[in-house]
Amino acid sequence: xxxxxxxxxxxxxxxxxxxxxxxxxxxxxxxxxxxxxxxxxxxxxxxxxxxxxxxxxxxxxxxxxxxxxxxxxxxxxxxxxxxxxxxxxxxxxxxxxxxxxxxxxxxxxxxxxxxxxxxxxxxxxxxxxxxxxxxxxxxxxxxxxxxxxxx
Amino acid sequence: xxxxxxxxxxxxxxxxxxxxxxxxxxxxxxxxxxxxxxxxxxxxxxxxxxxxxxxxxxxxxxxxxxxxxxxxxxxxxxxxxxxxxxxxxxxxxxxxxxxxxxxxxxxxxxx
Numbered sequence: 001x002x003x004x005x006x007x008x009x010x011x012x013x014x015x016x017x018x019x020x021x022x023x024x025x026x027x028x029x030x031x032x033x034x035x036x037x038x039x040x041x042x043x044x045x046x047x048x049x050x051x052x053x054x055x056x057x058x059x060x061x062x063x064x065x066x067x068x069x070x071x072x073x074x075x076x077x078x079x080x081x082x083x084x085x086x087x088x089x090x091x092x093x094x095x096x097x098x099x100x101x102x103x104x105x106x107x108x109x110x111x112x113x114x115x116x117x118x119x120x121x122x123x124x125x126x127x128x129x130x131x132x133x134x135x136x137x138x139x140x141x142x143x144x145x146x147x148x149x150x151x
Numbered sequence: 152x153x154x155x156x157x158x159x160x161x162x163x164x165x166x167x168x169x170x171x172x173x174x175x176x177x178x179x180x181x182x183x184x185x186x187x188x189x190x191x192x193x194x195x196x197x198x199x200x201x202x203x204x205x206x207x208x209x210x211x212x213x214x215x216x217x218x219x220x221x222x223x224x225x226x227x228x229x230x231x232x233x234x235x236x237x238x239x240x241x242x243x244x245x246x247x248x249x250x251x252x253x254x255x256x257x258x259x260x261x262x
Contacts, residue, residue, distance in 0.1 A: 021175035046234035053206045117207035
């Protein structure tokens with residue numbers, strides 16, 4: 001079904017949080033309480049929460065592993081997509097590239113992976129994933145479909 | 152992280168009372184689950200009905216709890232919410248765990 005779009009109004013939200021786990025948790029709570037994200041269908045909202053959480057956790061865990069800093073998150077809702085831009089002043093990605101996010105084998109049970117899911121989730125749920133390093137900042141951007149059916 | 156454990160016959164039902172198992176709470180979740188499952192209980196069912204959100208660290212913690220139970224004890228999951236289900240499906244962990252729609256009622260009659 002194609003929903004009529006009355007006006008190309010653009011809604012946006014921006015938050016700046018400290019690069020630590022508790023701030024990420026509280027920042028996500030605050031973001032998902034905004035009118036912008038409350039307006040998304042449930043499936044789009046849950047996708048956005050998964051991808052944003054993984055991207056932010058990754059920054060806290062790796063980019064800010066050796067020093068403190070802030071994370072800036074900008075979201076724009078354009079018709080049926082959420083355009084997300086995240087920047088930080090942490091360490092660059094190793095080799096200047098995003099991890100491939102390939103899932104490890106799920107057997108045998110004793111060897112099940114306990115990590116490495118994050119980039120797989122981000123890559124599975126986002127589009128136009130892009131990473132750049134500019135002037136000492138990591139710039140991550142991607143788009144999320146807010147009207148998806150299934151995955 | 153608040154976890155409430157109840158022994159029902161040979162099954163230990165643990166209900167996660169918080170609305171998220173995330174990077175900030177994953178280690179605590181893992182440690183508390185380890186403590187709660189020290190007693191001999193062949194089956195552990197984690198009731199996730201209140202957990203609206205689980206990230207990859209939370210998922211890793213659930214996997215770690217299962218592995219810590221060893222080969223002879225099982226960790227089963229119950230009442231996954233929409234977002235949690237999505238994380239399990241996308242990481243194919245839904246093929247690893249026994250997942251119940253609800254905490255099985257017949258467990259109550261077991262003893």
